[in-house]
Amino acid sequence: MQQDEQTADIVVVGGGMVGLASAIALRERGLDVVLCDPGEARARTSFGNAGVVSRASIFPMASPGLWRRLPAYLRNADPGLRLRRRHLLRVLPWTAHFLASARGSAWRRAAGALAPLTAAAYPEHRRLADRAGVPHLLRETGWIKLYRTEAAFAGALLEREILAEHGIPAEILDGAALRDLEPALVRPFARAMLLPETASVGDPGGLVEACERLFAGLGGRSLRATVTGLRPEAGGWSVRHDRGGVRARLVVLATGAAAGELARPLGYRFAFAAERGYHRHYALHPDSPPLTRPVYDTGAGSILSPMGEGRVRVLSGVEVDDRLAPPDYAQIEAAARAAAGTVRLGQPLDNRPWLGARPSTPDGLPVIGPAPRHAGLIFAFGHGHIGLSTGPITGRLVADLATGRAPAVPVAPFAPERLLRWPRP
Numbered sequence: 001m002q003q004d005e006q007t008a009d010i011v012v013v014g015g016g017m018v019g020l021a022s023a024i025a026l027r028e029r030g031l032d033v034v035l036c037d038p039g040e041a042r043a044r045t046s047f048g049n050a051g052v053v054s055r056a057s058i059f060p061m062a063s064p065g066l067w068r069r070l071p072a073y074l075r076n077a078d079p080g081l082r083l084r085r086r087h088l089l090r091v092l093p094w095t096a097h098f099l100a101s102a103r104g105s106a107w108r109r110a111a112g113a114l115a116p117l118t119a120a121a122y123p124e125h126r127r128l129a130d131r132a133g134v135p136h137l138l139r140e141t142g143w144i145k146l147y148r149t150e151a152a153f154a155g156a157l158l159e160r161e162i163l164a165e166h167g168i169p170a171e172i173l174d175g176a177a178l179r180d181l182e183p184a185l186v187r188p189f190a191r192a193m194l195l196p197e198t199a200s201v202g203d204p205g206g207l208v209e210a211c212e213r214l215f216a217g218l219g220g221r222s223l224r225a226t227v228t229g230l231r232p233e234a235g236g237w238s239v240r241h242d243r244g245g246v247r248a249r250l251v252v253l254a255t256g257a258a259a260g261e262l263a264r265p266l267g268y269r270f271a272f273a274a275e276r277g278y279h280r281h282y283a284l285h286p287d288s289p290p291l292t293r294p295v296y297d298t299g300a301g302s303i304l305s306p307m308g309e310g311r312v313r314v315l316s317g318v319e320v321d322d323r324l325a326p327p328d329y330a331q332i333e334a335a336a337r338a339a340a341g342t343v344r345l346g347q348p349l350d351n352r353p354w355l356g357a358r359p360s361t362p363d364g365l366p367v368i369g370p371a372p373r374h375a376g377l378i379f380a381f382g383h384g385h386i387g388l389s390t391g392p393i394t395g396r397l398v399a400d401l402a403t404g405r406a407p408a409v410p411v412a413p414f415a416p417e418r419l420l421r422w423p424r425p
């Protein structure tokens with residue numbers, strides 16, 4: 001195996017949306033940056049998501065209705081959230097904190113912390129997509145939440161109230177107005193909520209690749225490597241990877257759902273888990289009007305997102321399990337069955353579904369901040385359901401932290417300390 005020793009100002013570990021955006025922002029500030037990532041496009045959760053970039057994405061999974069729905073979740077009777085009961089015990093700190101976060105007051109507080117982050121998501125994405133030479137991938141489409149019944153719509157009242165408190169526009173549509181707006185929908189829905197301050201990415205994997213090219217064009221160095229350990233040493237860090245090592249003053253840990261694995265040997269035991277999710281592409285029936293924006297069928301717990309050229313990406317809800325456990329396609333199959341009643345779906349376009357893991361914190365807020373007990377280590381992970389959208393603004397915040405500037409968005413709510421329940425000395 002080739003041994004290779006390099007030096008840099010800063011090493012970014014992980015080349016998903018968060019790591020790449022960080023590497024680009026740091027390079028733009030003039031730092032000498034090495035980005036380490038194994039380079040497997042489909043291994044990034046940033047590859048396979050729904051592509052929604054919405055100012056309205058301010059609500060954690062642990063919602064006030066969770067306790068009422070818990071029995072159904074535990075029986076895996078709800079298509080939106082499947083729980084592997086044995087795994088919940090393995091990630092007990094996450095489970096306990098997740099359940100404790102399912103209160104109206106915590107939900108409202110988390111939404112308040114996320115609102116400035118999601119407000120900055122679109123402008124930062126626009127800048128990045130333009131600089132990366134792919135402005136067309138970011139489409140100003142809005143997105144729609146669909147409610148099958150009036151009762152389901154009524155159940156989302158608190159969400160509408162909190163959106164209004166933050167000045168986030170939401171237009172309520174009845175079934176007829178929805179059909180006029182999005183004629184591809186064939187299922188009757190009682191109500192819908194259009195969130196206009198939303199863009200969507202027509203090819204998230206393509207955006208990630210364009211960011212890799214932008215980073216290289218800025219003079220950033222990419223290493224196709226898996227980092228095996230982070231070791232503090234005089235004046236900085238020794239980053240060990242499967243082809244050698246890099247010495248640097250600073251390190252950014254942006255390894256998504258794998259973040260705990262490199263943090264643990266340093267003594268950081270986070271309340272952290274993987275919220276797995278699946279997608280599969282389908283053609284729309286040739287006679288169907290196009291689907292023009294992502295839609296979230298709240299009754300099915302799944303999203304349909306147009307990915308260009310008549311392709312629709314059907315995405316499952318959440319499966320809480322080990323990120324590396326074998327796939328269980330039951331949830332995406334249920335999502336596809338529901339999707340077939342919502343639009344006129346044609347043939348599947350992929351041989352098998354894609355599986356990825358959302359890096360999940362129990363309170364629904366990312367971890368963005370300096371490591372509490374090590375100088376020169378910045379954590380940037382745990383973006384859960386909004387890491388594609390908030391990746392670019394996170395990159396800017398990481399660059400602010402690394403260069404001693406005041407963060408563009410308040411980062412105190414994202415401090416790592418809140419999730420370190422049992423740190424080792």
Ligand SMILES: Cc1cc2nc3c(=O)[nH]c(=O)nc-3n(C[C@H](O)[C@H](O)[C@H](O)COP(=O)(O)OP(=O)(O)OC[C@H]3O[C@@H](n4cnc5c(N)ncnc54)[C@H](O)[C@@H]3O)c2cc1C
Pocket residue numbers: 013014015016017018019036037038039040043044045046047048049050051052053225226227228254255256257258262275276277278279315316356357358359380381382383384385386387388389390391
């Ligand atoms: C079904 C689904 C739908 C979603 N929809 C949306 C959406 O519409 N909008 C939105 O904003 N978000 C969405 N998300 C969430 C979003 O995709 C994630 O939050 C985001 O991709 C996380 O980005 P990341 O850079 O932290 O992680 P990743 O994209 O997973 O990147 C982490 C990288 O780190 C690398 N890595 C891991 N370990 C090491 C190591 N030891 N050494 C070097 N590299 C390593 C990995 O190989 C990977 O390339 C969705 C997620 C899913 C699963």
